Structures are given as C-alpha cells and as structure tokens.
Amino acid sequence: MSNKKDNILIIGAGLCGSLLAVRLAQRGYTVNVYESRPDLRTTDISAGRSINLALSDRGLKAMRLAGVEDKVKPLCIPMYGRLVHDIEGNTFPSNYSGRDNEYINSISRGELNGLLLTEADLYDNLTIHFNKKCNGIDIENNTASLYDYETKTELEVTGDVIFGTDGAGSSLRKSYYLERKFLFSYAQNYLTHGYKELEIPASAEGKHLISKDYLHIWPRGDYMLIALPNLDGSFTVTLFLSYEEGKYNFENLTTEESIKEFFATQFPDALALIPNIAEEFANNPTGALGTVKCSPWHYQNKNVLLGDAAHAIVPFYGQGMNASFEDVTVFDAILEQHEGNWETIFKVYEKTRKADTDAIADLAIDNYYEMRDHVANPIFKVKRAIEMALEKEFPNDYFSKYSMVTFKEDIPYHTAMTKGRAQDKAILNLIANKEIDTNEDLNTIFKKVQLETEAILQDDRIAGLK
Amino acid sequence: MSNKKDNILIIGAGLCGSLLAVRLAQRGYTVNVYESRPDLRTTDISAGRSINLALSDRGLKAMRLAGVEDKVKPLCIPMYGRLVHDIEGNTFPSNYSGRDNEYINSISRGELNGLLLTEADLYDNLTIHFNKKCNGIDIENNTASLYDYETKTELEVTGDVIFGTDGAGSSLRKSYYLERKFLFSYAQNYLTHGYKELEIPASAEGKHLISKDYLHIWPRGDYMLIALPNLDGSFTVTLFLSYEEGKYNFENLTTEESIKEFFATQFPDALALIPNIAEEFANNPTGALGTVKCSPWHYQNKNVLLGDAAHAIVPFYGQGMNASFEDVTVFDAILEQHEGNWETIFKVYEKTRKADTDAIADLAIDNYYEMRDHVANPIFKVKRAIEMALEKEFPNDYFSKYSMVTFKEDIPYHTAMTKGRAQDKAILNLIANKEIDTNEDLNTIFKKVQLETEAILQDDRIAGLK
Numbered sequence: 001m002s003n004k005k006d007n008i009l010i011i012g013a014g015l016c017g018s019l020l021a022v023r024l025a026q027r028g029y030t031v032n033v034y035e036s037r038p039d040l041r042t043t044d045i046s047a048g049r050s051i052n053l054a055l056s057d058r059g060l061k062a063m064r065l066a067g068v069e070d071k072v073k074p075l076c077i078p079m080y081g082r083l084v085h086d087i088e089g090n091t092f093p094s095n096y097s098g099r100d101n102e103y104i105n106s107i108s109r110g111e112l113n114g115l116l117l118t119e120a121d122l123y124d125n126l127t128i129h130f131n132k133k134c135n136g137i138d139i140e141n142n143t144a145s146l147y148d149y150e151t152k153t154e155l156e157v158t159g160d161v162i163f164g165t166d167g168a169g170s171s172l173r174k175s176y177y178l179e180r181k182f183l184f185s186y187a188q189n190y191l192t193h194g195y196k197e198l199e200i201p202a203s204a205e206g207k208h209l210i211s212k213d214y215l216h217i218w219p220r221g222d223y224m225l226i227a228l229p230n231l232d233g234s235f236t237v238t239l240f241l242s243y244e245e246g247k248y249n250f251e252n253l254t255t256e257e258s259i260k261e262f263f264a265t266q267f268p269d270a271l272a273l274i275p276n277i278a279e280e281f282a283n284n285p286t287g288a289l290g291t292v293k294c295s296p297w298h299y300q301n302k303n304v305l306l307g308d309a310a311h312a313i314v315p316f317y318g319q320g321m322n323a324s325f326e327d328v329t330v331f332d333a334i335l336e337q338h339e340g341n342w343e344t345i346f347k348v349y350e351k352t353r354k355a356d357t358d359a360i361a362d363l364a365i366d367n368y369y370e371m372r373d374h375v376a377n378p379i380f381k382v383k384r385a386i387e388m389a390l391e392k393e394f395p396n397d398y399f400s401k402y403s404m405v406t407f408k409e410d411i412p413y414h415t416a417m418t419k420g421r422a423q424d425k426a427i428l429n430l431i432a433n434k435e436i437d438t439n440e441d442l443n444t445i446f447k448k449v450q451l452e453t454e455a456i457l458q459d460d461r462i463a464g465l466k
Numbered sequence: 467m468s469n470k471k472d473n474i475l476i477i478g479a480g481l482c483g484s485l486l487a488v489r490l491a492q493r494g495y496t497v498n499v500y501e502s503r504p505d506l507r508t509t510d511i512s513a514g515r516s517i518n519l520a521l522s523d524r525g526l527k528a529m530r531l532a533g534v535e536d537k538v539k540p541l542c543i544p545m546y547g548r549l550v551h552d553i554e555g556n557t558f559p560s561n562y563s564g565r566d567n568e569y570i571n572s573i574s575r576g577e578l579n580g581l582l583l584t585e586a587d588l589y590d591n592l593t594i595h596f597n598k599k600c601n602g603i604d605i606e607n608n609t610a611s612l613y614d615y616e617t618k619t620e621l622e623v624t625g626d627v628i629f630g631t632d633g634a635g636s637s638l639r640k641s642y643y644l645e646r647k648f649l650f651s652y653a654q655n656y657l658t659h660g661y662k663e664l665e666i667p668a669s670a671e672g673k674h675l676i677s678k679d680y681l682h683i684w685p686r687g688d689y690m691l692i693a694l695p696n697l698d699g700s701f702t703v704t705l706f707l708s709y710e711e712g713k714y715n716f717e718n719l720t721t722e723e724s725i726k727e728f729f730a731t732q733f734p735d736a737l738a739l740i741p742n743i744a745e746e747f748a749n750n751p752t753g754a755l756g757t758v759k760c761s762p763w764h765y766q767n768k769n770v771l772l773g774d775a776a777h778a779i780v781p782f783y784g785q786g787m788n789a790s791f792e793d794v795t796v797f798d799a800i801l802e803q804h805e806g807n808w809e810t811i812f813k814v815y816e817k818t819r820k821a822d823t824d825a826i827a828d829l830a831i832d833n834y835y836e837m838r839d840h841v842a843n844p845i846f847k848v849k850r851a852i853e854m855a856l857e858k859e860f861p862n863d864y865f866s867k868y869s870m871v872t873f874k875e876d877i878p879y880h881t882a883m884t885k886g887r888a889q890d891k892a893i894l895n896l897i898a899n900k901e902i903d904t905n906e907d908l909n910t911i912f913k914k915v916q917l918e919t920e921a922i923l924q925d926d927r928i929a930g931l932k
Contacts, residue, residue, distance in 0.1 A: 190651050290649075
C-alpha cells in the first residue's frame with residue numbers, strides 16, 4: 001500500500017541526499033530537503049577539501065537509475081590505473097584492470113552535486129531549502145530543529161518520514177546516540193594520519209602538466225601523496241601524513257623551510273609542479289580520516305540514515321561516493337517491493353545493506369596500507385602483473401578484488417571482499433611458494449589460483465563451523 | 467624522577483579502581499578514590515546483575531602483585547569445565563584443560579570488591595569517598611565535578627593525575643568524547659541479545675543442588691542459560707536471549723505462562739531448580755551486552771582510562787574482570803620503568819596494552835557463538851576431545867586457545883588470539899579432511915597440528931605482506 005501523500009524530509013543535499021531526493025520525487029513523493037550550506041551552484045564552498053572524487057560503476061548505476069548518466073559523463077576524466085612515482089622521480093604504471101573498458105573517473109564533487117541539484121529543480125514535488133542547518137531531530141515526533149542562516153531564526157519542520165543524508169557528522173545519527181531510546185551501536189575510528197589538499201595548476205595553455213589518464217601516487221610507507229586530474233587542466237593533490245608521529249608530521253611541519261625540505265627530499269618531482277606549496281600547506285585545513293559504523297540505521301517507521309551518515313569511510317578505495325549512491329539504488333529496489341510500509345523497508349534495507357557497507361569500510365582501510373606501502377612491494381607488483389594478465393586473457397572469468405569492488409556493480413561489497421581477500425591470499429602465497437610465476441602459462445596459473453582460492457574459502461568455512 | 471607527592475584521583479572504586487588504588491598506595495602515592503555507590507560492605511547493591519564472576523590466572527597474578535592472593539582464595543569455587551545440559555536433561559562434561567591444576571574460579575563480585583576495599587583501608591595515604599558521583603571531568607584542568615548523594619551538594623576536586631576506572635559508562639571517557647580536544651576513536655557495540663539473572667537456591671541443608679565443580683551451560687543456538695556456583699550453595703543463573711528476534715525473546719516473554727512454557731520446553735531440568743522463575747524474570751533487570759573500545763586512553767600527562775572504562779567486553783570468555791586486573795599489572799610494570807613521567811607511562815601503557823584488550827574483546831564475542839551454539843556441534847566436540855588428550859599428554863607443550871587465554875598469564879591476549887585461532891582452524895580442518903581422528907597416535911596428531919598451525923600463520927603473514 002503506497003501512500004504518495006507521505007511528506008518526506010531529507011536532511012542534507014549533498015551527493016546522496018540530492019540523488020535520493022530526485023529518486024523519491026520521481027516516485028511521486030512530496031520531498032523537502034534541508035541543507036545547511038548555501039547553494040553550491042552560486043557560492044564557492046569548497047574551501048580546500050575533498051574537491052574531486054572517483055566515480056565508478058556502482059555510482060554510475062545509480063546515475064542511470066535517476067536518468068542522469070548522460071549528463072554526468074561529460075564531467076568525467078577516465079583514469080586507467082595508478083601511476084606510481086618513486087623517490088627518484090621515476091614513474092611506473094599499474095592499471096586498474098586488464099580489460100580496456102574498465103576505468104574510474106575523476107570528477108569534481110561540486111560539479112556533480114550541482115548537476116544533481118539542477119536535476120532536482122525539474123520536479124514540482126521536490127523543494128530544496130538552503131542555508132537551513134539541522135541542529136537535531138526529535139526522533140519520536142519526527143521533527144527537525146533547523147536554524148535559518150538567512151533570517152537568523154529557528155524553525156521546526158515535521159515529516160512523515162525523515163531521511164538523514166547529512167554526512168559523516170549527521171545530526172540524525174547524533175540524535176540516535178543522544179536520545180538513547182534504543183541500544184545504538186556506534187563506532188567512530190580515526191586513522192593516525194590526516195590529509196591536506198594542494199594543487200598542481202594547469203599549464204599556461206590550460207593543459208595537464210602530467211598525464212591525466214592516471215591517478216598519481218607517491219607512496220612512501222609512512223606517508224603518501226596522490227593527485228587526481230581536473231577538467232581545467234589542474235590536479236588536486238592530497239597529502240596523507242601522520243598528525244604527530246615519524247620524522248615528518250603535521251605537528252612539526254610548521255615553517256615554509258621544513259615543508260619545502262620535506263617535499264624536496266620525499267616528492268621532488270611533485271614539488272616542482274606545486275608553486276604555492278608553502279602557502280597552501282599553511283592555509284588549507286588538515287582533514288581527519290575517519291570511519292563511522294552504526295546500527296540500527298533507523299527508528300521505527302519514522303526515520304533512517306543513508307550514505308555517509310550511516311557509514312562514513314576513508315577515501316582510499318575511491319568508493320565513499322559510490323557506496324552512498326549505491327545505497328540509493330539498493331533502497332529504491334526495496335522501496336519498490338514494500339512501498340507503503342516504511343518500517344519493513346528500513347529493516348530490510350539495513351539487513352540487505354549493512355554487511356556491504358561494513359565491508360567497503362574495511363576494504364578502504366586495507367587500501368590505505370596498500371597504496372602507501374604495498375604498491376612498492378616486489379611480491380605485490382608480481383601479483384598485480386599476474387592479475388592484469390589474467391584479466392586480459394580471461395576477461396569474462398577473472399576479476400581481481402579491485403575489479404570486483406570497482407567495476408562489478410552486481411557483486412555486493414561483502415562478497416567482493418570475501419572472495420577478493422581469499423584470491424589475494426592465494427596469489428601471494430602461490431608466488432611466495434614459487435608455485436606460479438609471470439612466465440608460466442596463463443591457463444595453468446588461472447586454474448591454480450581458482451583451486452587455491454576455493455581451498456582458502458573452504459578452510460575458512462570449516463574454521464567458522466559453517 | 468618519581469614525585470610521590472603527586473595527588474592521585476581515582477574515579478570508581480569497583481574491582482579495577484580499588485585494586486589500582488591499593489597498588490598506587492603501596493607505591494607511596496597519595497590516593498583519593500571517588501565512588502558513586504555506597505560502601506558495598508555495608509549496603510546490598512547487587513540488584514540482580516553480575517553477581518558472580520570467573521577469576522582466573524591473569525586476575526590471580528594481579529592479586530599476588532597486591533599481596534592479597536591468600537585472602538582471595540577462600541572466596542573461590544573451582545570450576546573444572548563446562549557441564550553441558552541438552553534439551554532432554556542429559557549432561558556431558560567438557561573440561562577447560564587437560565591439566566589437572568587448571569581451573570577457573572567462581573567468585574562473588576561483591577565479596578571480592580569488599581575484600582579489596584578492606585585492603586585499601588590499611589593505607590593511611592589512601593582514602594575512599596563513597597556516594598560521590600562523578601558527572602564529568604575537565605580534562606585540561608584535571609578537575610572532577612562530583613555530586614555528593616549524602617550532603618546533596620556538588621563539589622569539585624582537582625588532582626595531579628586522574629584515573630578513570632569508572633566502568634563501561636565511564637564519565638572520563640564521556641568527557642573525552644564530548645570535549646573534542648583530540649580525535650577520539652570510540653566504539654560501543656551491542657549484541658542483539660540481553661541477559662537476565664535468576665537463581666537456583668541452595669538445598670534446605672545449604673548444599674548445591676547440581677555439581678558445583680562446573681560452569682553449567684544449556685546451549686540452544688539462539689539462546690543460552692548458564693549457571694555459576696556460589697559459596698552459600700546457590701547458583702547464579704543467567705539467561706542470554708534476543709531482545710526482539712526469534713520465537714522466544716525478551717519482548718514477547720511477558721506473562722508467567724509464556725516464561726514457564728519457554729523454560730519447560732527449552733530448559734526443563736533447569737526449570738525444576740528455579741522456584742521463583744516468573745517473579746525473578748519479571749523483577750530482575752534485563753542487562754545489555756556491550757563492547758566498548760576507544761583510543762587514545764589518555765589525555766596528555768593528566769588523565770587515563772583503565773579497566774572497563776577503556777575496554778568493556780561481553781562476559782562470554784570470563785575475562786572482563788581478569789583483563790581489568792591485568793591492566794593494573796601491566797600499568798604497574800610500566801610505572802616502575804618510567805616513574806615520574808606520566809605522559810610516557812600513559813603512552814607506553816596504551817601501546818603495550820591496546821592490542822591485547824582489543825583481542826580479548828573479539829575473543830569474548832567469538833565465545834558467545836561457541837557457547838550457545840558450537841559446543842553442541844559434533845566436529846567441535848571431537849576437537850575438544852583431541853585438545854584435552856593433547857594437553858594431558860603434552861602438558862608443557864600443548865595449550866589450547868582457551869588455555870592460553872585463561873591459564874597462561876604470560877602469553878598476551880593478542881598472541882593467544884592469533885596462535886589460538888590458527889590452531890583451532892588447523893584442528894577443525896584436519897578433522898574435517900579426515901587427516902586426524904581421536905583414535906590416532908597423539909604424537910602424530912600433535913605434529914600434524916603443529917605443522918598445520920605454522921602453515922596457517924605463515925600463509926597469513928604472506929597475505930599481509932609482512
């Protein structure tokens with residue numbers, strides 16, 4: 001039993017909230033979205049953090065669902081792999097996939113969010129209210145307390161259903177924690193490292209100064225630099241560095257001299273491309289790298305968390321936005337099945353989705369170590385070479401963990417994690433035990449990897465008494 | 467450089483706080499302990515929850531350190547294993563160890579806490595203030611805000627160092643969370659099950675009605691009953707049951723009829739021993755089963771969390787109290803090395819200890835599934851039989867995971883977890899693959915288990931690129 005008269009409130013018009021709003025409007029609901037920031041199409045609010053993101057297949061599937069894929073594509077810059085920069089300035093490529101049609105897309109968060117807001121404007125039954133900050137939600141009465149930055153007044157709005165898509169610092173999640181109406185499992189975990197965004201500007205002709213076809217990485221074990229291309233020829237560079245440990249850290253890099261010395265010794269080729277390094281380092285904020293998990297995601301039939309509000313993750317798998325967009329795809333399918341019964345929808349949604357968002361959170365942390373450290377490890381390099389060859393030779397049958405997570409939107413994250421970790425373990429052990437090498441026949445390698453992967457999964461099943 | 471003039475505040479005079487207070491007093495510090503409850507030696511505050519606990523070797527080591535082991539021993543009832551009760555009322559024993567001298571001890575929380583408080587009274591430089599509830603701590607100025615239940619007034623006390631040993635609901639930890647002076651990683655995770663305490667009274671002659679030499683378990687997959695003996699001939703019974711899922715749960719067991727039907731069909735032999743079942747079920751509180759992890763445990767050189775305040779765990783390994791007591795042992799050794807430099811002490815303490823308390827938290831959750839489910843699994847029973855035989859035959863060389871955790875206080879929890887999980891996996895797979903069985907020569911079994919365990923650990927090291 002659908003009741004399209006339901007008045008839906010969405011808190012947060014970021015990537016997830018604006019997509020969800022569009023989709024619910026397409027389904028005929030009356031939707032009001034409250035967003036704390038001004039309209040980013042008319043105001044620059046980037047402020048040196050999370051400027052660009054990697055859009056991949058799970059995200060694109062959600063764009064298709066909302067009918068906006070064709071509008072999104074022109075904003076994308078394909079990145080076919082990592083280009084690893086060593087300390088001498090040598091580079092070596094490591095493709096994401098052995099299949100030519102698989103790549104991830106560098107995209108501007110602001111441009112994409114703006115596109116979704118513009119799409120939202122097409123629906124008469126959907127209204128976005130900017131500059132309205134949510135300070136908390138009475139989860140029993142489904143009333144949001146808002147502060148209007150323009151009129152400097154407070155207001156309360158009540159909805160039949162409230163969606164919290166207000167990101168890692170979600171006010172709805174905070175209300176779940178503070179109201180203590182139920183046992184709320186909640187975890188916020190920070191890495192010991194923070195991040196800072198810098199910029200490689202475009203050439204005088206507006207061209208990219210290094211290849212725009214790759215995600216650039218300067219892995220150095222304890223810290224790492226990455227760079228993603230922008231449409232205007234610039235690159236957004238992100239430094240990941242410890243707050244207070246090691247020789248170089250955010251606490252002790254406080255002078256222009258020390259910052260330049262750090263880059264000159266550790267990232268000499270990058271330093272040459274970042275003219276305003278000291279100024280940007282000093283002025284851009286240092287961001288924290290946190291993972292948020294919680295449960296339950298909803299309260300009765302009244303309100304529910306989606307996107308980063310339910311499961312913020314670290315950026316190292318390039319899946320934060322994709323996971324939030326996929327939330328909308330998964331939610332939409334369950335809504336289709338149970339329309340009219342919000343409590344069932346919310347329960348089935350969490351039951352269906354939670355293991356997958358937990359998995360991508362853990363995979364993202366794994367990738368933090370992989371990117372800053374393992375990509376320079378010899379045995380890891382052999383593994384990637386073998387996987388590229390397998391994907392090229394068996395494009396329909398072999399998928400690396402990275403490919404399953406990134407390009408196979410029909411494989412849930414949790415399955416990709418379980419299968420992918422077993423496969424990684426199989427290949428690394430086969431290499432270490434000299435049972436396979438890069439010169440061997442690919443058919444033989446493929447069979448050995450399959451057998452060993454299945455044996456690992458079977459051993460784990462037995463150990464779990466399943 | 468030691469400064470014994472340091473004025474130490476301890477928040478909470480529970481098991482961990484009172485032991486810590488004694489140990490710091492023994493070292494010559496001036497110690498003031500603030501406890502929200504009245505003195506449990508003169509007031510009954512048990513209120514139907516967590517009446518008895520299992521004291522094992524890690525806890526006893528801490529008792530030795532404080533010189534009270536001889537006083538504690540008379541409070542202990544040795545339990546040599548689990549006695550599993552099936553649904554027909556048949557019982558079968560499963561010993562904790564193949565070594566005769568290894569057992570755990572059922573002990574009354576109140577008696578043990580009282581003993582430590584009485585010990586604390588021996589020191590002139592140690593004062594315990596009861597009925598003083600801590601409402602929060604100014605972590606920068608090291609000031610605790612207290613409410614005095616007797617005088618109904620508020621007071622503030624300042625210390626050179628503050629220890630938060632105020633348990634799972636710690637006010638110091640809450641201040642770390644709320645003050646946001648640093649990135650505080652924090653997780654509270656609840657199981658879907660809660661618990662309720664019941665009682666098997668003593669016989670008219672004051673004797674135990676079932677064997678007092680075992681921890682009794684009634685494993686039923688979705689729920690479980692356990693019973694631990696008390697010195698007065700009674701048993702404390704605990705029911706672990708889902709809040710809202712399954713046929714039977716805390717939400718739907720609301721009538722005397724439904725409670726009795728539940729016990730009559732699921733735990734018939736236990737029902738016969740619990741005369742006041744319906745009354746106790748209705749009146750005793752339903753407790754939550756939560757795990758708390760956090761980091762950092764300290765703020766600068768000022769204050770630090772110990773015991774459940776830093777790492778509350780579920781009760782299924784019988785290690786909550788033992789882990790908290792071991793905190794004091796570990797802290798004391800580090801204090802000995804770095805006395806005078808609190809910040810170093812706190813840092814080294816967390817660095818030394820955190821992986822171990824994380825490990826016991828995870829192991830305790832594993833054991834929840836083992837106790838309610840796996841103990842009735844045929845392959846699991848074969849494994850336990852083989853391990854008992856190995857421990858009997860090779861008492862100095864073979865240690866099961868349970869034995870390492872429970873009886874080998876010199877093996878850190880994290881090592882016990884890593885080695886023990888690999889060993890469990892090895893044995894279960896060897897049994898499942900029919901490579902070992904109970905009729906085989908124990909020397910051969912031992913060698914196969916050793917080899918397979920080492921192979922598993924090696925495969926994991928390679929998979930982790932370590």
